Amino acid sequence: MSLTFSAKAKFLEEFSERNSWLSDPLVPAGKYLKLLMAKRYLLIYQIKGENVCVDVVADCRQDYSWLL
DSSP: OOOOHHHHHHHHHHHGGGSOBOOOTTSOTTSOEEEEETTTEEEEEEEETTEEEEEEEEETTSOOGGGO
16 A cells, blocks of 8 residues: 555655665765655655755656756
């Protein structure tokens, strides 16, 4: 059973470092993490101190390379 969008985003409050790093030559290494949601949305975020800052929610069915 998959979690809802809100539940997965809430999950970041406690387990923000559990996801994998965004790996792209145009993005500084170790800056952004990624979370795939509902098999089609990519949530890109960073951790600043004790805060989780969501920078982008992208639809993976679209070309989102312009974001990077």
